[in-house]
Amino acid sequence: MDEADGPPRREVRAMVGRVSLLHAATVPPQSAELLARADAELLAAQFSGEPWEMFSHAHLAALRAGAALVAARGRPSGRGAPRTVWGMLDAVAPELHRLSGLFAQGASLRAAVDAGRFEAVTLARAERSLCAAEDLVDAVRDALVSDATPSEEDQVAIVR
Numbered sequence: 001m002d003e004a005d006g007p008p009r010r011e012v013r014a015m016v017g018r019v020s021l022l023h024a025a026t027v028p029p030q031s032a033e034l035l036a037r038a039d040a041e042l043l044a045a046q047f048s049g050e051p052w053e054m055f056s057h058a059h060l061a062a063l064r065a066g067a068a069l070v071a072a073r074g075r076p077s078g079r080g081a082p083r084t085v086w087g088m089l090d091a092v093a094p095e096l097h098r099l100s101g102l103f104a105q106g107a108s109l110r111a112a113v114d115a116g117r118f119e120a121v122t123l124a125r126a127e128r129s130l131c132a133a134e135d136l137v138d139a140v141r142d143a144l145v146s147d148a149t150p151s152e153e154d155q156v157a158i159v160r
Contacts, residue, residue, distance in 0.1 A: 026148035027072065034068035035144070038137050045133065051126035052118040058126070058133040059110045062103045065133075065140040069093055072144055093143060099136045103129075 027035075038061045045057035066089040073092040075081075082088050086104035090097050106129060112120045 027144050031068040031072040031144060034064045034071060035137070035141060038062070038064040038068065038133075038140075042130075042134060042137060045130050048126075050118065051123045052113045052121040054126040055106075055121045055129050056110060056113050058129040059103060059106060062099070062129075062133040062136045065137040066096075066100060066103070069096075069140045069143055072147060093140075096136065096139055096143075099132060099139065102132050103136070 041057045041061035041064060045054045045061060048054035048057055063085055066085045070085060070088045070092055076088055076091040082091055084104065084107075086100045086107075089100040093100075109120060109125075
């Protein structure tokens with residue numbers, strides 16, 4: 001296809017290998033559902049024709065992935081507990097702080113898009129958000145698999 005025929009298509013990532021590691025018996029059903037919805041949002045973002053649409057789908061994918069990990073690890077509670085998904089994700093998975101911070105900073109831009117200010121999102125910003133959302137979904141999937149996999153010490157204890 002010639003570039004004059006339209007914009008180049010983005011490569012669609014195959015997620016089959018990692019998805020197969022998540023079994024319903026090892027991951028809470030709510031987390032599995034949220035992660036599946038995050039994957040669907042990533043796909044929608046990859047095929048979006050407008051930057052604002054790509055950004056919005058990417059942000060929703062990250063939001064659902066973060067919620068999946070919060071659901072699996074438990075929602076922080078108490079008087080000073082965080083109230084946003086990004087704050088809760090920081091509390092239950094501090095190793096993902098860089099990515100959760102990036103999406104927390106993008107929340108105001110998403111609100112602008114939700115209010116109809118589509119011109120606020122550039123193609124470069126949308127593509128960066130999509131890449132970061134893919135990274136976050138992958139990191140959450142890895143964390144869920146890691147949480148569901150017994151450690152070597154646990155495996156030794158089970159064998160004995």
